[in-house]
Amino acid sequence: MKIHFLGAASTVTGSKFLIETNELRILVDCGMFQGLKALRELNREPLAVLPNTIDFVILTHGHLDHCGWLPKLVSDGFNGKIFCSHPTKEITRLILQDSAKIQEEEAEMANKNKYSKHNPATPLYTLEEAKKVLPMIRVVEPNLDVKLDENCWFKLFYAGHVLGACSLELHVEDKILVFSGDLGQDDDVLMFPPVKPKKADFIFMESTYGNRIHPQEDVLFELESIINNTIKRNGNVIIPSFAVERVQTMMYLIWQLRKQDRIPNIKYIIDTPMGISVLDIFRDNLKWHKLTANDCEEMCDIFTLVSDYQDTIAAIYDENPKVVIAASGMVTGGRVLSYLEKYITEPENTVILVGFQAEGTRGRRLLEGEKEIKFHGKFYPVQANIMSIEGLSAHGDQNDLLNWISELEKPPTKIFLIHGENSALDALRIKIVERYKYECQIPILNQVIEI
Known part of the structure; x- marks a missing residue:
């Protein structure tokens, strides 16, 4: 063999x-x-x-x-x-x-x-x-x-x-x-x-x-601190995320923080059509994970789910502070690029990396402190705060x-x-x-x- x-x-x-x-x-x-x-x-x-x-x-x-x-x-x-x-x-x-x-x-x-x-x-x-x-x-x-x-x-x-x-x-x-x-x-x-x-x-x-070894940090506290500090300076939080399971994990954590009134009542946006479709798969396969059907419904209720690209453009140019979860998780493609083209050059904003970043990906380069990043053939200076929550892998x-x-x-x-x-x-x-x-x-x- x-x-x-x-x-x-x-x-x-x-x-x-x-x-x-x-x-x-x-x-x-x-x-x-x-x-x-x-x-x-x-x-x-x-x-x-x-x-x-x-x-x-x-x-x-x-x-x-x-x-x-x-x-x-x-x-x-x-x-x-x-x-x-x-x-x-x-x-x-x-x-x-x-x-x-x-x-x-x-x-x-x-x-x-x-x-x-x-x-x-x-x-x-x-x-x-x-x-x-x-x-x-x-x-x-x-x-x-x-x-x-x-x-x-x-x-x-x-x-x-x-x-x-x-x-x-x-x-x-x-x-x-x-x-x-x-x-x-x-x-x-x-x-x-x-x-x-x-x-x-x-x-x-x-x-x-x-x-x-993943840090034994309080993930909820860390996420709470990043969101609150960014919103205080009138910034936006962008979370590049894998559409399968990472999006749902981030939704769950933000839902927990909102239920406990630990983060402000602002717009929380899921902008990944595939991530939204995966929510249906979560609902249909309850034996595969810890959430109940009621958990799934309650969790989704606090989010604005964006599928149409025109709504993506509207969200990008909305001047109110917001938290956006968008694919892809290693910043290799997808709608997160559209948000980063606008927000990565502004120091009041924060990008949170929440999964493994492979060698050669934009996510890895951001994680390692690169000062300039390329999207769609153009270079953008990295002025936003780049944060990582490793325990969420x-x-x-x-x-x-x-x-x-x-x-x-x-x-x-x-x-x-x-x-x-x-x-x-x-x-x-x-x-x-x-x-x-x-x-x-x-x-x-x-x-x-x-x-």
């Missing part, structure tokens, strides 16, 4: 792992690369194996770096089944259609304003290509065995992180392969703790925060990751550390060896390992 590390190896994004046996080829995740230009350019490269030779795809969850390359896989020839949880199917539909629209719009804008070196600039895939993925998706309930052939079956189990996210237990050639997917925090605001694996011969484990920290492997009944043959930057990967490797004495390996991109 061979494992092809086609993405998220020695980097965080582009999650793709191919399991190859004599009978089957199974792709775990099919994500887009994000961040550094050298990584983004890999999205245009053909897959190292022919897509029409892959039998199945299994998705751990619906984030773009786990599902966003599916339209390209299908347009390049894949014609098999795609398995995932019910919320992941719904979120993947939204994510892929949103991704396609953004790419089409950005290509159109680049051609109109002539700031692309490509003539013409083209989207990675179109909305029509994104829609062709959906009939291939099959919904799988957690903890149920799904047979792929006589000697191969799998089951999904709860991973926290975001709505619908699962880890994968794959039984193939008398071996148990466990893929963590992305793991949530043990004490997440909205999600339940990740379920821990009991048996595994080989583990493929995410390491996004493998070198960090959807990813578990080093302690959570180490805890996730604490109930294994016997040592695995090997743990492959994936989905992390090199410093995080190596720090987690050292901790696992120190605590458990388990053998770890850090694969590199496009490496093929026989097990």
Whole structure:
């Protein structure tokens, strides 16, 4: 059996792992690369194996770096089944259609304003290509065995992180392969703790925060202070946020602060059509998270939900102080760019970063103190206050990751550390060896390992 590390190896994004046996080829995740230009350019490269030779795809969850390359896989020839949880199917539909629209719009804008070196600039895939993925998706309930052939079956189990996210237990050639997917925090605001694996011969484990411990801060107090201080100086708060789960987490926290009368009664705006659509998925999948149906309704009532872009323009030029939550979370695209073009040059405003910021993204550059940032071909001086609330990450920290492997009944043959930057990967490797004495390996991109 061979494992092809086609993405998220020695980097965080582009999650793709191919399991190859004599009978089957199974792709775990099919994500887009994000961040550094050298990584983004890999999205245009053909897959190292022919897509029409892959039998199945299994998705751990619906984030773009786990599902966003599916339209390209299908347009390049894949014609098999795609398995995932019910919320992941719904979120993947939204994510892929949103991704396609953004790419089409950005290509159109680049051609109109002539700031692309490509003539013409083209989207990675179109909305029509994104829609062709959906009939291939099959919904799988957690903890149920799904047979792929006589000697191969799998089951999904709860991973926290975001709505619908699962880890994968794959039984193939008398071996148990466990893929963590992305793991949530043990004490997440909205999600339940990740379920821990009991048996595994080989583990493929995410390491996004493998070198960090989330601060034990009072997140509500920190958010309260930032909002109040900004509003006192007549400024606006802009929160770039992932449409899936981070938007809903920020809504929940702001709702709690408003219920306790700790922040002023001003406009609180959700400006992400996809984030608004995800609210419906939250309501329809109550067993996947901690909110009740009544919580969902009460929470939504305090927000102005913006879908139409004309309302975005109106909100941007409204001179009253406000708090805006808008996608995307790493400031790579989406409507948050329109707000930042106006507000990032004004010192009374605040930008709050609330999730992981990958290398090469605008969010990472803002986090690291860059004084000038580029949107749509133009540079803008960074005058707004840039704040980060690290405890709000959807990813578990080093302690959570180490805890996730604490109930294994016997040592695995090997743990492959994936989905992390090199410093995080190596720090987690050292901790696992120190605590458990388990053998770890850090694969590199496009490496093929026989097990």
